Amino acid sequence: MTTRQSTLAGLLAVIAVTLGPSLIVRGSPRPSLPPCPWDCADFDGVVAVPDLLALLSQWGLPGSCDFDGGGVAVPDLLKLLANWGVCPP
Ligand SMILES: [Ca+2]
Numbered sequence: 001m002t003t004r005q006s007t008l009a010g011l012l013a014v015i016a017v018t019l020g021p022s023l024i025v026r027g028s029p030r031p032s033l034p035p036c037p038w039d040c041a042d043f044d045g046v047v048a049v050p051d052l053l054a055l056l057s058q059w060g061l062p063g064s065c066d067f068d069g070g071g072v073a074v075p076d077l078l079k080l081l082a083n084w085g086v087c088p089p
Contacts (some may be wrong), residue, residue, distance in 0.1 A: 036087035038080045045087050047080060054074035056079055 022033045041054035041064070055065035058072040066072045067079050 025073060027031050037067050038065075039085040039087050040067075041082070049086065051080060 036045075036047065039045060039051055041050040051065065054063070055072055055077060058065050060071050060073070062069075062071055065076055065080065067076050
C-alpha cells in the first residue's frame with residue numbers, strides 16, 4: 001500500500017466513524033445478478049457514498065463489499081473507487 005492509499009483509507013475510516021453507525025449501511029443479502037458488484041449496499045445501480053460506507057463498515061470482514069474474498073481490505077476499496085458512478089448496463 002502506498003502512502004497515498006494509506007492516507008485515503010485512514011481518511012475514509014475517520015469519515016465513517018464521524019458520521020456514526022446510524023449512517024453506515026450494513027451489508028445485506030445481495031439480490032440475484034446485481035448490475036455490478038461494487039453497488040454493494042443499496043443495489044440502486046450507482047456506486048456512491050452508501051456503498052463506500054458499507055465497505056468501510058465491513059472492513060476486515062466478509063460481506064457484500066468483499067469483492068475478492070478474504071475480508072474487505074484495500075483492494076476492495078480501490079475497486080469500489082475505480083468503479084464510482086453509474087453501473088454499466
Ligand atoms: Ca449503490
